[in-house]
Amino acid sequence: MDEVGAAVVPAMDAVEKLFGEHTELQLRNSALGGGWNNHQYDQEWHSALVGLEDAEKELVARLLDDNEKSLRVISLVSEEPLGKTALARKVYNRLDIRQHFERRAWVHVPKDFSYKDVTYRGLLIIILQQIELYPSWALPRAPEFMTLHFESMSEEEMSAMLYQILMKVRFLIVLDDVCTVDVWFMLAYPFANVLNGSRIILTTRDSNVASHDYLWSSRLNLMRLSDEGSWALFLKKVGIPQNSSDINNFREDILRICHGLSPAIMLLGRVLSTMESSEWSRVIDLVVAAHFGKGQLPLSNFVVLSYQMLPYVLKPCFLYLAVFPKAYEIPIRRLLHLWLAHGFVQTSPEASVTEDVAKKYLEELVCRNMIEIVRWKPDGTPKTCHMPCYLYDVFLPKAKDKGFLVHHGKSECTSADSLEFLLPFVSFNTRKRDTIEPLQPFVSFNTRKSDSIKPVFTKIINTGGFLMPKVLDLEGVFKPVLSEKLGIMVNLRYLNLRWTLLNSIPAFIGDLPRLEILDLTRTKITILPCSIWEANNLRLLYMTRVRVLKGLVIGFVEPRIYGLDRCTNLRKLDLTCFHSESALKTAQCISRLDNLHTLRLTSSGDPLNLMLSPMKDHQSLSNLYLFGGIEDHRIGNLPRNLNILTLSASRLTEDPMRVLGKLPQLRVLNLFNHSYLGQEMTCHADQNFPELRVLKLWILGKLELLTVENGAMPQLRELEIRVCEKLRSSEGLDQLPALKELILRNMPQDFVEDARRRLGNEKLLIK
Template structure:
């Protein structure tokens, strides 16, 4: 048959029959779009499931359908920048793990700017064998704007057994003494990244120098003299440009063409000529080319060669070219990252919502959800190596990101020069002009507030972000006076973003609602006790983040904010539900619903919520479950049921059994009905205080074939035996078992959990026997915490292979509300990573 005859036959069949077609791993829109358009007239309930790595493909195929999003499971150990540096990795590892030298040693990694020093150090820092050798590790990006006390705080907050709330009020000497004492007792690995002068080392050498327990320091620097002065007895590890063969290997890895492709021969010479053997230039060019069709590669490479400036370094030329090749919508998104301190780990949640509040995606077609567009832009910047992932969630999705350090210096200055933003550092003087026309659209305070926020001549400010987490009255009053100034000056009507995440108890004016264009209010980790009652009178408000504060109730005026999309609260109550539907609300977490609260029925007003967090009373549990089952687009649910004293009470699952879109489920409370009632498409499941009497694993292993992450927290199972059956949990990657106090025996049959990578067992004190762990071929990391030493020794003997196995005796209880019922944490964590 001809193509037309085949098409007509399929069209006729689709009109007469109800069908389901799966189009798997669609990479381009061409074929699938033709097919979907061919079938478009079918009105008999037929469906097409399309799986793709590219959100843009999904939107083009069916703009009216919101895609079911799953972050790709990325191999977290893969670091593309290490390709071609394998010998350097091997040498650095061997010098770190030198059992014949127990004295403190500093290994300096030296090379020109952006040669790959940080990437090499980070790859080694995260290796399993290094984590096994050095249980206590800390990473410090050395900034000239940080005082010695700041450096001590950053290091201490990465070490265990440190009480965060006590650190902020300690003197510099007390912090130094605490660090010294800790480092004398434990073998550690510390990375001092981007050291430009020897001063930092001279300050830290006191707490470090007397360690004779095999501890190590990795220091990255551009200056060979710094390396020699720091440790004259240790020869630096020098990095140079890659030879052509290794450069080409790195490029092929970056663009996903590891197998040699003869079509690339025509452009190979020019690619190597553009990149000059610089790993970062290679991945930037690879990122540019990955975003376009192969047929256009030659033209793009020619353009890169033509635009090279002989007065700049090859890397600077590539950096400029990569930025210039960004689509216009991506340029402000990328520049925005320079508001954050250098090497700062940015929560992706925070970044994407700030982009939205800034209005970077204002002119979107009606069928595209703004959050989806932000996600597309983020993914493309990651693919172009303009953003790097700093941390991952258990399910393999990215959690934290940062602007690569080698890009930060250039683009922070560029953003400032073009008037995109201004950044105030604690050591640098603000050089605002006195001209009344001076315009600073975005202002960031990095570790200082008073001098910049008191500048009354800054006009037309649209965004203010502060990173000052010091507990002192000056930061509170400085913020308060700054906001009052904005309210009293008509020049601040454009103010859209107020991000004070981590600022300790800032003073908010009662008349905050006068800032009518405010779209984003970030007060997470501020420890505030209340917020202005008029906060709901902000007509443009899209994001309100009150997580980890002491606020316990919100005024019902919050529902007047009709554009509200993201509401983060901390088990707060709201007395009355909205009077009408809130179709814009995408995220609501975490709302408290009492026994007779009218908010129970108010849940049906949140028709488009994708992420929901609720704490309910046992009397409202069944009605709450029914309402949840009616939220069709819900993808993530955190549901807790407990009494006024915080003790778990009964949860109801049955109404949620048929929920199709739910992927992530966290349950805290007693489960009396069958776990057969869990939704079938779950990727992540967490159970806490469920008090299951029967072994849940046979049911879960068969019921949830798509499960990636399983967490069984305290008292989730109260039986003594547990078994994982063959062929169950085919996609499980992470499993955590915490404080299953009655568990005595665990059996893993051969063929169960074939893809399990990480296993963590905490506080299962009666667990004596584990059978079959050695059969988990994919297991890379086994973390044992507060487990009997006999059990640890037995597991170590059975595994007998290269695996990270630790037995940590101290751990945080904050991840499980049953382990620490009081979840209020008013003390802000460090905002510097």
Template sequence: MDASDVAISLVICSSLHVLSVEKFLSSGKHARMEKAINHLQNILNTSKLLESSTNDGQQSYDCRPRLLDQAQHAVVMADKLLMEASRHLKFCKGPLAKIRTLVHFMLPRICTMALDFVTIVEDLSTHLSQMQDLSQDPLNLDKTAHRGSVRWDGKVESDIVGREDEVNKLLAQLIGEDGYPDALSLRVISVVGEEAIGKTVLVRSVYNRLEIDHSFQCRIWVHVPEEFTMKDLLVKIMKQIDVLELNDLEHKGEEKIKEIIYNSLVELRYLIVFDNLRKIEDMDEFMIFLADRRSGSRVIVTTRIPEIPSLIDPWASPVKLNELNADAGACLLRECSSIVDNPGLKARILSKCSGSPLRILLLRGLVAASGDSSAVMVDQLADNPTLRAIVSLSYHKLPSLLKPCLLYLCLFPKESAISIRRLFRLWHAEGWVQASLFTVEECFEELAGRNLVQVVRRRKVGGRPKLCRVPSFLYDILCEMATQLGLLQIHSNTKHTDHSKKAEVFNGCPLWTAKYEEDRREHHQHSGIRLQHLRSYVFFYTQKRVTRSRDMEELLGPLIAKGDCGLLRVLDLEGVYKPRLPDRIGNVLPNLRYLGLRRTALDSIPESVGNMSSLETLDLKYTNVRNLPSSIWKVKSIQHLYMNEVCFDESTSRHKSSLKYLSNLQTLWGLCIEVATSPMVDVLSEMTGLEKLGLTGSSLVVEEATKSISDLKIIRSLKLRARDLFGQHSNLNLSDMTGLVSLLDLYLLGRMPQGDSLKLLPRNLRMLTLSMSRLIHDPMSVLGAFESLEILNLLGGSYTGEELLCGSGSFPKLRVLKLWKLERVKDVHVQVNALRCLEELEIKNCGLLKSIHSLSDVESLKQIRLIKVNENLATKIKRVLTGQVFATQDK
């Protein structure tokens, strides 16, 4: 796979960042730079110049050394120029004598560096022009025409078409015909098949089913890496069990952890999946200590080694995955019209893929993206090509600026579920989205549509992706590419990890670094991370209550000692327990755009954060930070603030002149306003770009706040909580909110006035959650007329009456209904043609509820979940309903 196109893409991104430092570029240099960038972009979009041939998985990493050297040199030059510019801007705020010194010595040097950078970009453009021959084999990938050519089809995980028999066999061995495991000794079920045949996808699809969720009291998924210690896997198991002994796991011995796991599981019916087992010895050691009380617990093992199932249990019947037959393979292609309408192309794809579902999905995504109904692209592959060859072709056909986005996914641990919210913020901070015509959403949809990333969970409102995952086979290939390009460095507790040894291209320092959890004994091995050109530093340390204070000191210490300005744009410490942030962190990282401190249990952050003049996202959600330094108002670039009930009342009074910058905010979550006279109430009306708002305040504050936000035209998500001086829920007084036409998701927590308060809500809501509302009149009569409502959650104390009536024709689009802790409700009535789209019903802690009349008439119902309800109610529902997935849960 060619490195040149990715390197050129990074040059374009770096050049755009240099253009933003306008005061150091004359108008002539600025124009020359723009011309060179446009030429580079045109070459990437219109030529196959940078592609290298791929023959059955054999890679050609770069046959043009001079080209790659030039591109890498340009990135390094851009780094140096940006660092000098940042240092100059910082010192310009100092004493007058320093400014004069800088004018005489530093500014000319920066201008010279800017000229050198323009020259090297022009030379690179010229070199490419000499190599380019647009008349031969044009790629025809004009960016504007290509945009939006393929979209994710909405399915969760890869298709398991043609695997129905294997799914049923696995279900039968797990829970039998009656829906519950028989009380036999612990049973191990093997799922075996060659590499990338779909074992993990099949098991995960069963693992996530509702009946499995309710049949087992504890479910644990363990991905078995190629190299690991027994303690590594024990810790993975322990972190998925609800136990209190998670403190200082690194100091607990292996036998102690085994004892804790045994005591935790011995009374439970559990399901454990060991995904990708390679050695039977590992399984033997686990089976010795796993608890077994003849409760019907199960262990699933996926493996590509055909001998392992018989070694585990000679009498067991493993679930074997073979290649798909022609009919099943053709079903995987049904979503692509350009293939369905071309029988010849369909036949070529199926012949190339030999029944491998993953190969079929990749080629389907590639053909759908290209819009090419001929077989020319498919015929570039040899007969029976390897999976690596198909991945190589898929990667080469990506728009150039999407390639770094794809490779960036390798920062996350293998087999991990990646938060879309987190991923989008990181991509945005890296600057690739601004350098292309794609939004972050379109970028992701393009990758998912090509089956290069899997969507594993969607948001209930609008079906937007929430979690994604890179398939294991693809992760390995992409990680190898990223390290070969010198982009990626991974620090891991696995002693055999060698990714860090490969990342030596960009002046000895990678652009992205991920640090996975490791034992303190190995901590000194990673103290040499250098920040000179590092763009992203993402830390995955998930052991609870283990302070990692030294990491930040060792990482940032050299910069602080020099007073230097790093180019770090992303510092993501989500999940790290109380990292010690240096007091001067904001002084040495002025280019930081993303500071992720979610779930770190921090109590405060340094005042110097206000000096991060480029900061766009500050994530403090699920921390103990209750006050932000007033210097935060100096950050003009801030767009996303995630907090936990932080109050700005005093700081806004002192910094009124800076509040105008809040118009850039898109997310303000976890805001607390204590008094209605706070300037923040009026400031809300000025946040014209606000899309998400989470607010806590007194009754009067909430009422005034809803007046202030009534003119926010693009707000999509709103959470309002009313509380009194003692922190208890108070009256939730609302102003007229019907004008918020873009609002889709509304969460109201507090006592709502009786009468017509529900009529003040926007009619186009898709999701509504009510909690502690204390409504005495049946809310269904009003809410049933909300024609766009898809999800309704009536949570604890939201309604105090005895009956709920869903009138005829009400709730025309409602898909999900949750009734939680409605302690006085006795009957629910569903009239003709009501709830006609309802798919999921969940009833929890409604002890007096005796019946739901006419529920059997709701033909769309697929899932019913009953948790701590009257036994007679469960019996009645189970008796009258057939075909739907029904489950009770007494936990």
């Protein structure tokens, strides 16, 4: 436990009691209402570093110093949570850094790390997973698959492979939250003689870790924010203009109690942003009154205040993050499913779609700085998240006290006697095939052989080791044995078998009376038992390539034969049409699925044009992937509320950009693989893609000229052009005001030079 956790836990009850006595301040926060968040998922807003601009410039300068060819280990040091990891991640993802370093890897180092133990092997696998050993077409990029690839290799073989690869390229490795000198020295020392400008960034709270006087190490100390930086950060988090006289009246008190500590400023700012300024004085007084010791106001006061002021519906959702290992990147998809399965998400008659409400919960916790987004999707929505590390050690005991089961196993289990089952919640093991980052839920065991699972699983059931859990999450476990005893789990709502590589599932899965979510993605399961269609509560069914419905193939028959017309609550749909007779009826059926928001529609076999007109007035469809021919005059029949549109093999002959530019909410547009066969493409100022963030043009073999009129695509941040072999020039790229990245892959040299002349190297990434 870190300094923050040690300071908070002993006084937690006393502080909570004090805050709890003033419940009148919480009444307005008792539940979520409309208008509670002004920022939503603005990636730049959440990722901006306020007060660390100078440190960012210094770090980037050291990383890109071409005069220093030797390996350099740059240590970001501060005993307090001052944004070391956030700074490292911001720099790690910068375009100029990605361009400069041929290979990059990010590793969170666990506190209980031990050399020559299973954890060191895990670190090697994590690094090898990220440095792209093979071309993207050679192996699946999923970590679970890559882990299987390394399973047969010894620790020495992996270490040698890593050394041989990294000695030939310029690399950047981030070692996050290093606690001892041995850890970073052991990982960095083998590369000490690299002379190609490679770098290692190390973040640590222990000044002793960075105090050793090695010739190839340097140190960058982070300090508390100045008054100017503190106030700028506060205004950003509270979301109120600086010239507001009401706010300026609190400036002195806020600067005094936060004392330049950025987490305190962020937490307090977001709490105050939820209430009227007339109540601010009382909140500030409470924070001060909760400080029972002497000296500087501790971060613990702000931590407890933020938790106490959470709407009651968000508290269990927040505490549930402590079930995952510290700093583990939680897929948003997985977290929301777990919240739903445990019944944390409350809906009203006006908001009956629980998935949408769950997303609102997440959004609010992010804006309150209680959840941190780690990675983002191209459309600006979050992909992975975690609880900030300075909160994790504080709320891990709290999660246990509230009844959340947390079991992070450290060694291989051979019997149920070594398992810790406290309450009917998921049990996670942080080891996965001897790696440290991924986790294995429900039971703690080694997953190299599926037969090691069966006796443990069966014994737990036979001895009453669990009390009918709602969740069984086995994501990434290699071919677990699903005992028939699983059929007695009458409360099971969520069964996650993603990346288990199972070949089949037992027929009794469909008989589970409360099963709502079944995830079979990245398995080898192609046939479902008939009983699955009788699962009355099943809402989400994921299969590789089914409230998700994936892999459905419609031939000559009507889609009603498959019961598609009865799936009125379907949220995601992936289907393939093999015949023109069924294409129209399929589109008509889709138009009646009012809750559908994601559709992947593929035509196959004989040339077949997709039918769009029945879907034109679909209101909820926001993510659409179309693979197959589209007649030019039908492109205007696309649904109006699309956020993401992907066209592939559409074979349009007329420039579609004038029509597509009218879609008011479109944020991501992907034109792939002969979707357009014309020679010229123009993005018009009068039909200007008002919300477009990402545009990707891939394999448009006849495209010769790309023109962007002044005023078109005002929000475009990323433009990627790949394998457009005849494209020689572009007009207007330098007029895109928000453009941050132009990514070129396998493009003619003439076009590359033209882009460099127009934009310079700062925004250009060539691969």
